[in-house]
Amino acid sequence: MSWWQPIPANGARLPADVLTKTPLPGVEAQWSRLVRAESSDGPHTFHVLDSGPALAAQGITPTGTILAVHGNPTWSYLWRNVLKASIQQATPHHAWRVVAPDQLDMGFSDRLEHPEPPAPDAASYRRFSQRLDDLDGLAEALEIDVERPVVTIGHDWGGAISLAWATRHHSTVDAVVTLNTAVNHPAAEPVPAALRAAMAPAVLPSSTVLTSAFLRVTLGLAEGGLAPEVAAAYRAPYVSRNGRGGIGGFVADIPAAAHHASRPVLDESAAALCEWDKPALLMWGPKDPVFRDQYLHDLLRRLPHADLHRFEGAGHLLAEDRDIAKVLFTWLSDTFTPGDATPPVSPPAVAEVTGLHDQLDQMALSWRRDSPAVVQLAGDQTAEVSWAELKSQVDSLASGFYELGMRHGDRVSLLVQPGNQLTAILYACLRLGAVAVVADAGLGLRGLTRAVRSAWPDWVVGEKPGLMVASTLGWPGKRISVDALSPRAAKITGAEASVERLLRRGTSTTLDAVPLPDPESEAAILFTSGSTGPAKGVVYTHQRLGALVALLRQTFSVSPGSSLIAGFAPFALLGPAIGATSVTPDMTVTKPATLTAQAVAEAAAAGEATMFFGSPAALSNVVATSGDLSADQADALQRIRLVLSAGAPVHPDLLDKVQRLFPQAQLHTPYGMTEGLLQADITRQQIHTAMETDQLGVCVGTAVEGVEFAVAPLDEIGKPAEALQNPGAAVGVLGEIVVSAAHLKGGYDRLWLTDRESRRDQHRGLLWHRTGDIGHFDASGRLWIQGRLQHVMTTPAGPIGPGAVETHVDALDEVARSAAVGVGPAGTQAVVAIIEPSPGCTLTVGSSPLALPEVSRRVRDVSADVAVSAVLVVDTLPTDIRHNSKIDRTSLASWASRVLSGDKVAAP
Numbered sequence: 001m002s003w004w005q006p007i008p009a010n011g012a013r014l015p016a017d018v019l020t021k022t023p024l025p026g027v028e029a030q031w032s033r034l035v036r037a038e039s040s041d042g043p044h045t046f047h048v049l050d051s052g053p054a055l056a057a058q059g060i061t062p063t064g065t066i067l068a069v070h071g072n073p074t075w076s077y078l079w080r081n082v083l084k085a086s087i088q089q090a091t092p093h094h095a096w097r098v099v100a101p102d103q104l105d106m107g108f109s110d111r112l113e114h115p116e117p118p119a120p121d122a123a124s125y126r127r128f129s130q131r132l133d134d135l136d137g138l139a140e141a142l143e144i145d146v147e148r149p150v151v152t153i154g155h156d157w158g159g160a161i162s163l164a165w166a167t168r169h170h171s172t173v174d175a176v177v178t179l180n181t182a183v184n185h186p187a188a189e190p191v192p193a194a195l196r197a198a199m200a201p202a203v204l205p206s207s208t209v210l211t212s213a214f215l216r217v218t219l220g221l222a223e224g225g226l227a228p229e230v231a232a233a234y235r236a237p238y239v240s241r242n243g244r245g246g247i248g249g250f251v252a253d254i255p256a257a258a259h260h261a262s263r264p265v266l267d268e269s270a271a272a273l274c275e276w277d278k279p280a281l282l283m284w285g286p287k288d289p290v291f292r293d294q295y296l297h298d299l300l301r302r303l304p305h306a307d308l309h310r311f312e313g314a315g316h317l318l319a320e321d322r323d324i325a326k327v328l329f330t331w332l333s334d335t336f337t338p339g340d341a342t343p344p345v346s347p348p349a350v351a352e353v354t355g356l357h358d359q360l361d362q363m364a365l366s367w368r369r370d371s372p373a374v375v376q377l378a379g380d381q382t383a384e385v386s387w388a389e390l391k392s393q394v395d396s397l398a399s400g401f402y403e404l405g406m407r408h409g410d411r412v413s414l415l416v417q418p419g420n421q422l423t424a425i426l427y428a429c430l431r432l433g434a435v436a437v438v439a440d441a442g443l444g445l446r447g448l449t450r451a452v453r454s455a456w457p458d459w460v461v462g463e464k465p466g467l468m469v470a471s472t473l474g475w476p477g478k479r480i481s482v483d484a485l486s487p488r489a490a491k492i493t494g495a496e497a498s499v500e501r502l503l504r505r506g507t508s509t510t511l512d513a514v515p516l517p518d519p520e521s522e523a524a525i526l527f528t529s530g531s532t533g534p535a536k537g538v539v540y541t542h543q544r545l546g547a548l549v550a551l552l553r554q555t556f557s558v559s560p561g562s563s564l565i566a567g568f569a570p571f572a573l574l575g576p577a578i579g580a581t582s583v584t585p586d587m588t589v590t591k592p593a594t595l596t597a598q599a600v601a602e603a604a605a606a607g608e609a610t611m612f613f614g615s616p617a618a619l620s621n622v623v624a625t626s627g628d629l630s631a632d633q634a635d636a637l638q639r640i641r642l643v644l645s646a647g648a649p650v651h652p653d654l655l656d657k658v659q660r661l662f663p664q665a666q667l668h669t670p671y672g673m674t675e676g677l678l679q680a681d682i683t684r685q686q687i688h689t690a691m692e693t694d695q696l697g698v699c700v701g702t703a704v705e706g707v708e709f710a711v712a713p714l715d716e717i718g719k720p721a722e723a724l725q726n727p728g729a730a731v732g733v734l735g736e737i738v739v740s741a742a743h744l745k746g747g748y749d750r751l752w753l754t755d756r757e758s759r760r761d762q763h764r765g766l767l768w769h770r771t772g773d774i775g776h777f778d779a780s781g782r783l784w785i786q787g788r789l790q791h792v793m794t795t796p797a798g799p800i801g802p803g804a805v806e807t808h809v810d811a812l813d814e815v816a817r818s819a820a821v822g823v824g825p826a827g828t829q830a831v832v833a834i835i836e837p838s839p840g841c842t843l844t845v846g847s848s849p850l851a852l853p854e855v856s857r858r859v860r861d862v863s864a865d866v867a868v869s870a871v872l873v874v875d876t877l878p879t880d881i882r883h884n885s886k887i888d889r890t891s892l893a894s895w896a897s898r899v900l901s902g903d904k905v906a907a908p
Contacts, residue, residue, distance in 0.1 A: 071156020075107025105246025164269030400502030415462030433517030537749030583607030793822030
């Protein structure tokens with residue numbers, strides 16, 4: 001820890017003896033040094049934090065150098081965790097020296113002479129070009145180019161400065177990294193409101209120099225607030241107005257106006273950035289009120305090859321909100337460490353992969369051309385579109401979209417309810433090679449906004465309510481309405497055209513000149529349900545979606561002419577690619593539990609359906625409402641030959657009830673996720689057989705053809721091993737399940753570290769995806785899932801998955817469903833069972849969440865393999881919206897901990 005004396009007066013230099021009584025937590029004294037360097041206006045003394053001496057003390061010679069440039073009103077203290085990580089992670093063969101200078105007039109570097117009172121346009125303020133000259137002098141004085149590679153990293157205006165300096169020294173700098181920053185701001189647009197007030201000439205001196213207002217507001221942007229001692233450290237160089245001149249100077253030097261003195265230099269460097277052909281990494285806090293997402297996407301246009309990691313929930317002070325060092329050093333290791341000469345690959349597809357449009361084209365030309373392709377039921381109305389009509393609609397929309405300016409690679413957010421219109425719009429986008437962005441409305445307004453901003457679409461195609469929300473919340477993208485709007489409504493929503501009017505125009509010859517998309521190009525970004533954290537965008541290429549279609553056809557013998565009732569939207573959208581009629585039943589799509597037996601029966605009759613897909617919650621309500629079926633409706637269900645349910649485990653008792661409703665159907669509960677919609681499969685009969693083997697968890701069957709599984713065994717604190725094991729060599733071993741297949745995701749969108757950590761590539765030459773699920777394989781090769789990795793309970797007896805308890809507890813008559821959570825320190829956790837009562841059952845006394853003694857005894861009896869320490873009762877377990885089945889065990893564990901500590905808490 002170091003202590004610093006107050007900042008010297010104007011024009012003075014920092015004394016050699018800098019130790020005083022101001023603590024700087026996280027900074028070691030040996031990192032601090034004063035450096036005399038030449039700049040364009042003469043020599044200056046810079047204060048620098050440098051991890052080089054600490055590495056030298058360990059006998060380590062750096063293998064590369066990171067030049068870290070802070071912005072306004074921070075100083076080199078911003079990078080303390082990066083310096084710490086550079087020292088802790090250093091090895092004799094791989095070490096990064098981090099050099100973090102305080103810019104002139106900032107931190108503990110020299111102060112410049114300023115007029116009294118401060119004037120925003122004073123010539124003595126440091127200009128953008130001078131700060132580049134400062135870095136030139138520092139680089140020479142510190143011999144930064146001696147230890148190659150050289151990487152720059154910057155934040156705020158330090159980001160713009162570091163990027164400009166890197167382009168100036170293209171031959172020396174080997175990679176660039178930046179946090180929230182901007183290199184371009186259109187002169188015609190207003191600056192962000194967060195800066196606008198401070199930049200006003202009449203306000204600038206008082207808000208930035210004469211008072212600490214600007215400093216306090218900026219430090220207040222940290223998520224959850226800064227610790228008092230950390231905030232004090234940031235304020236240390238700026239305790240008096242004499243030390244804050246640089247803060248005002250930085251604000252005055254923001255080149256928002258076209259005539260600003262620093263504008264030409266910024267424009268020149270921004271243009272040069274478009275020519276940057278070396279590695280680049282962007283780390284971004286999307287809640288930044290200053291450097292908003294529009295600046296990120298300007299950077300992406302200039303650096304299309306850049307890797308990007310968005311830290312959802314983080315804001316302007318990203319280095320304080322999140323562990324940026326982990327992303328930075330992982331990326332540097334991957335970038336500058338020679339890779340394997342034989343990169344891992346995915347297994348081949350199970351059958352020939354065709355374009356997503358091929359089957360639609362064939363069906364439109366076949367004898368089935370006039371039979372229904374999509375059927376949508378809503379109340380008493382049924383809407384049908386034939387294969388020929390769907391093909392015509394797709395071509396008309398594709399040509400219309402193209403004439404509006406939509407191009408290959410454009411991202412298109414689809415704010416349209418599943419049904420006939422969405423199907424035509426989706427396939428029109430795919431025909432052009434545009435990338436469909438699909439996020440459930442079930443994410444809620446906040447989650448949906450986060451997802452849309454993450455994907456940053458070029459276009460938004462939506463119904464009027466969705467476009468109104470997009471306009472009100474300022475979502476990006478040009479707008480296309482589904483329905484034709486009045487001029488007033490079009491102006492309010494910003495709609496430039498409508499699907500309805502484009503369909504009236506019909507197909508033009510324009511489409512003939514548009515090539516079909518390349519198989520490896522992006523086709524769709526599908527967002528996860530958000531049940532295990534912020535929803536993630538999962539990228540699929542045309543090739544991978546085609547492989548999924550081929551797998552579905554083969555696994556379930558789906559042939560052209562089949563008809564599917566889709567109680568789960570993604571499967572409905574694959575219908576045209578499979579050649580199956582997609583029937584959308586009358587239900588609230590964002591609430592699967594609203595699907596009734598009558599709605600399924602009406603959909604079966606209208607679409608002559610042979611298949612039905614519904615989530616476990618949907619199946620449960622279908623069974624619950626089956627008593628209201630008429631004789632004709634019951635007959636319609638007898639035509640169903642295949643029932644699929646996925647998204648969460650389905651209890652065998654529920655499957656047995658479903659079987660009675662669909663007596664001619666084979667029931668399957670395939671295992672998969674958004675990252676891979678089909679990985680294993682099991683039938684109802686096979687589930688009953690498997691349950692006789694007394695295994696822990698839920699059996700999801702065996703791998704479907706083309707899918708390979710492996711296991712990463714868990715240690716005593718629930719951490720997966722690096723080395724993978726084949727299922728046959730790891731019978732009964734609890735571990736994280738990893739999978740490899742041709743139809744898995746192409747990656748996570750704009751989540752570089754998340755994507756990197758989701759991959760394993762050191763086993764059998766295959767590219768593996770970490771599912772995040774934990775379980776084991778039995779001697780017959782069946783996979784038993786026990787829960788999610790983050791929900792593992794680390795007891796003194798070893799790690800346990802929730803399914804080891806829940807499977808048995810769920811079988812009790814008085815229990816609707818249950819959740820098992822761990823409470824206490826890792827490695828010594830107690831297991832707590834939380835149950836939701838079956839309708840009409842009373843399991844507690846009064847308002848206490850503690851279960852009745854006899855209920856607790858029955859729970860412990862059926863969970864004999866696991867020591868259950870407590871049994872709690874809630875009215876309803878919190879679940880995700882998409883499936884109404886994925887239980888939020890993380891919040892339940894926190895709630896249970898508070899309850900057992902004696903706190904009086906509300907229901908979770």
